[in-house]
Every structure is written in C-alpha cells, then in structure tokens.
Amino acid sequence: MDQSKEQRILNTVSYNAIKGNPESVLDCIDKYCSKSEWAMNVGDEKGLILDKIVEETNPSVVLELGTYCGYSAIRIARLLKPKARLLTIEFNPEFASIAKEIIEIAGVNDKVTILEGHSEDIIPQLKKKYEVEKLDFVFLDHWKERYAPDTILLEECGLLRKGSVLLADNIIYPGAPEFIKYIRNNKHFECTTFLSHLEYMKVEDAMEKAVYLGPE
Numbered sequence: 001m002d003q004s005k006e007q008r009i010l011n012t013v014s015y016n017a018i019k020g021n022p023e024s025v026l027d028c029i030d031k032y033c034s035k036s037e038w039a040m041n042v043g044d045e046k047g048l049i050l051d052k053i054v055e056e057t058n059p060s061v062v063l064e065l066g067t068y069c070g071y072s073a074i075r076i077a078r079l080l081k082p083k084a085r086l087l088t089i090e091f092n093p094e095f096a097s098i099a100k101e102i103i104e105i106a107g108v109n110d111k112v113t114i115l116e117g118h119s120e121d122i123i124p125q126l127k128k129k130y131e132v133e134k135l136d137f138v139f140l141d142h143w144k145e146r147y148a149p150d151t152i153l154l155e156e157c158g159l160l161r162k163g164s165v166l167l168a169d170n171i172i173y174p175g176a177p178e179f180i181k182y183i184r185n186n187k188h189f190e191c192t193t194f195l196s197h198l199e200y201m202k203v204e205d206a207m208e209k210a211v212y213l214g215p216e
C-alpha cells in the first residue's frame with residue numbers, strides 16, 4: 001500500500017528538519033507543499049497573520065479545531081509563553097498520529113495536547129475532563145460548516161470570556177458562509193477580516209478575527 005500525502009510530509013520533515021527547531025519544521029513543510037504536493041496547512045503567508053494575532057493576544061489557553069499535520073499547532077505553540085498550552089482537536093486517527101510525530105520533531109510537544117475525536121463531542125468535555133476554565137484564543141481550521149455550530153457550542157459551554165479571540169481560516173476559499181453570516185451581525189462579537197491568499201497559491205483567501213464581547 002503506497003504512503004499517504006500526510007505520511008510523505010512526515011517523511012520530509014523527519015529527514016530534512018532540524019530536530020527541536022519549530023521554524024525549520026515549518027519551513028520544511030512550506031517548501032514541500034509549495035514545490036511537491038499541495039496540502040491544506042495554513043501556510044507561510046496566512047501564518048504571518050496568525051503569528052501577529054497570537055503575539056498580540058499572548059494567550060495562556062489555546063484551542064485549535066482541526067490539527068491535520070500539526071503545522072498551525074507548531075506555528076502557535078512556538079510563540080506561547082512558558083506555562084501556556086494548546087489543545088488541538090482532530091478526528092482522523094492517521095492525521096492525529098502524524099501530527100503527534102511532527103509536533104515532537106518540532107520540540108513543542110510539551111505545550112501541545114492532541115485530543116482525538118469530533119469537536120462537537122470534545123468541546124463539552126473541555127471544562128471537566130481537560131481542566132479548561134476559559135479559552136483565550138481559538139483557531140478554527142476544520143470542516144468549514146462546523147465553524148458556526150462549534151462557535152455556538154463554545155459559547156453554550158461557557159468557554160469564552162470577554163476578550164476571547166476566535167480566528168477562522170479560509171473564509172473566502174473554500175469559504176465559511178454560515179459562520180460569516182452568524183458572526184458578523186452578532187453583537188457579542190467584534191469582527192475584523194484579514195485579506196491574504198490561499199496557502200501556496202495565488203488564489204485570494206482571508207481569515208476572520210472575532211473578539212468575544214461577553215454574554216450581555
């Protein structure tokens with residue numbers, strides 16, 4: 001059985017990246033996915049926007065929806081302060097195990113916990129089972145039609161506080177129209193759009209930042 005694309009990404013990281021160096025892992029994935037096989041990592045252009053917003057927020061507790069190969073988990077975790085942690089949810093076991101290995105090669109595994117399962121099943125467990133009080137930062141990059149229902153679920157589970165930052169990838173391409181409709185005319189969120197391009201392509205894309213203003 002020949003290898004999957006994600007396995008080939010792990011191979012190139014394991015062979016070419018400098019162990020314990022997150023930047024070199026990110027560069028290695030970006031080079032491979034722009035030259036050899038496109039893959040749905042947030043990438044280096046949108047990655048710089050993600051970096052800036054993470055640095056401005058300086059979060060202690062981060063949730064990511066959709067780990068895939070771990071690229072954005074590494075991107076975020078490398079910027080976190082010592083005690084801060086990132087929980088990332090992934091329901092595909094093959095992707096979860098590949099991400100785990102890539103995250104270990106990057107040397108950020110002490111900050112990252114991969115939670116295997118569906119976001120709608122795991123989000124309600126975050127408080128009791130994973131000892132989360134509030135989320136400071138949420139990166140949405142999983143199935144696009146899950147962005148809106150999972151945002152509502154986060155609110156319902158009391159996981160957002162005044163100032164919690166949501167950042168959603170791909171709101172132009174492939175697009176997340178229900179999420180945009182829900183979040184933009186919602187008085188509990190302050191939204192900003194960051195225009196960019198689809199990873200490794202000249203196609204337009206954007207990320208939406210939504211700051212939670214509180215339940216009132």
Ligand SMILES: Cc1ncnc2c1ncn2[C@@H]1O[C@H](/C=C/CNC(=O)c2cc(-c3ccc(F)cc3)cc(O)c2O)[C@@H](O)[C@H]1O
Pocket residue numbers: 040041042065066067068069089090091092095117118119120141142143144146169170173174198199
């Ligand atoms: C409810 C639930 N629970 C847990 N894990 C979940 C989950 N839903 C999905 N996952 C996981 O997250 C990732 C899925 C990411 C989906 N992302 C995209 O579809 C995506 C697509 C493109 C794209 C652009 C142009 C094209 F021509 C084709 C594709 C670009 C992107 O940046 C994307 O993010 C993947 O690892 C999946 O297993």
Ligand SMILES: [Mg+2]
Pocket residue numbers: 040041042141169170
């Ligand atoms: Mg994406």
